[in-house]
Amino acid sequence: xxxxxxxxxxxxxxxxxxxxxxxxxxxxxxxxxxxxxxxxxxxxxxxxxxxxxxxxxxxxxxxxxxxxxxxxxxxxxxxxxxxxxxxxxxxxxxxxxxxxxxxxxxxxxxxxxxxxxxxxxxxxxxxxxxxxxxxxxxxxxxxxxxxxxxxxxxxxxxxxx
Numbered sequence: 602x603x604x605x606x607x608x609x610x611x612x613x614x615x616x617x618x619x620x621x622x623x624x625x626x627x628x629x630x631x632x633x634x635x636x637x638x639x640x641x642x643x644x645x646x647x648x649x650x651x652x653x654x655x656x657x658x659x660x661x662x663x664x665x666x667x668x669x670x671x672x673x674x675x676x677x678x679x680x681x682x683x684x685x686x687x688x689x690x691x692x693x694x695x696x697x698x699x700x701x702x703x704x705x706x707x708x709x710x711x712x713x714x715x716x717x718x719x720x721x722x723x724x725x726x727x728x729x730x731x732x733x734x735x736x737x738x739x740x741x742x743x744x745x746x747x748x749x750x751x752x753x754x755x756x757x758x759x760x761x762x
Contacts, residue, residue, distance in 0.1 A: 629688045629689045629748065630686065630687070630688035630689065630693065630745065630746075630747055630748065631686070631687045631688055631747045631748045631749050631752070632684065632685070632686055632693075632695060632739045632740050632745060632747055632753060633684075633685050633687075633739065633749075633752040633753065634682045634683060634684050634685060634737065634739055634755065635682070635683040635685065636656055636657040636755055637654045637655065637656050637657065637682075637683075638654060638655055638680055638681070638682060638735065638737060638755075638757050638759075639652045639653070639654040639680065639681040639682070639723075640652060640653045640654070640661075640663055640667060640678055640679070640680060640681075640759075641679040641680070641681045641723050642667060642669075642679060643669045643679055644679060644723065645679070645723050646681075646721055646723060647681040647683065647721050647723065652681070653667075655757045655758075655759065656757070657755035657756065657757060658755075658756065658757070659757055659758070660757070660758040660759075660760065661757065661758070661759050661760070662759075662760040662761075662762060663678070663759060663760070663761055663762070664761070664762050665730070665761060665762065668728075668761075669725065674729055674730045674731075675704065675727050675728065675729055675730070676727070676728055676730070676761060677725045677726070677727050677728075678725070678726055678727075678728055678759075678761075679723050679724070679725055679726075680699060680723065680724060680726045680735070680737075681721060681722065681723035681724075682697065682721070682722055682737050682739075683719055683720070683721055684697060684711050684713075684719065684720045684721075684722060684739055685718065685719055686713045686717065686718055686719075686720075687718065688748060691715050692712075692713065692714055692715045693712070693713045693745065694710055694711070694712045694713075695710070695711050695713075695739060695740045695744070695745055696708055696709070696710055696711065696739075696740060696741060696742065696744075697709060697710075697711045697722045697724075697737065697738070697739050698737070698738050698741045699724060699726045699735060699736070699737050700735070700736045700737075700738070701726070701727075701728065701729075701733050701734065701735050701736075702734060703729045703733065704726075704727045704728065704729060704733070705727075707724050707725065707726045707727070708724070708741075709722065709724055711739065728759060728761050729761065730761050730762075731760065731761060732758060732759075732760050733758065733759045733760070733761065734756060734757075734758055735756065735757050735758070735759055736754055736755070736756045737754060737755055737756075738753055738754035739753050739754070740753055741753070741754070
């Protein structure tokens with residue numbers, strides 16, 4: 602009897618340490634983005650009425666002149682996303698990251714205050730002249746346990762002329 606009780610207590614302790622959210626009813630937060638990437642020129646905020654954008658899976662053509670600066674065959678553009686937090690996650694800090702196979706990545710922390718459900722993030726991203734496949738991911742290292750981990754990234758094609 603004592604052995605069975607010890608095993609039961611040990612099992613409960615392991616479960617509590619490894620999965621505190623499971624005992625608390627599971628994850629109650631989800632992170633995603635509006636399914637578009639915006640080109641903001643050199644602004645640090647998105648102008649929803651005037652900034653050019655491309656929807657997830659789509660293709661957009663932009664000119665070098667829309668960039669901040671160019672060196673050789675690479676130009677820096679300010680790309681923006683709108684991050685969305687749903688559920689009761691309270692204050693939450695995560696990471697947002699752009700990745701392009703030809704250039705690399707650019708990212709930064711996204712902090713949601715307790716009552717914030719949306720947050721803009723605009724970052725300088727280097728793109729090559731020609732075709733660029735750009736992926737944006739929120740919480741790319743999956744540090745936040747979410748109700749849906751399948752909606753954290755999107756990919757677009759940006760052609761720089």
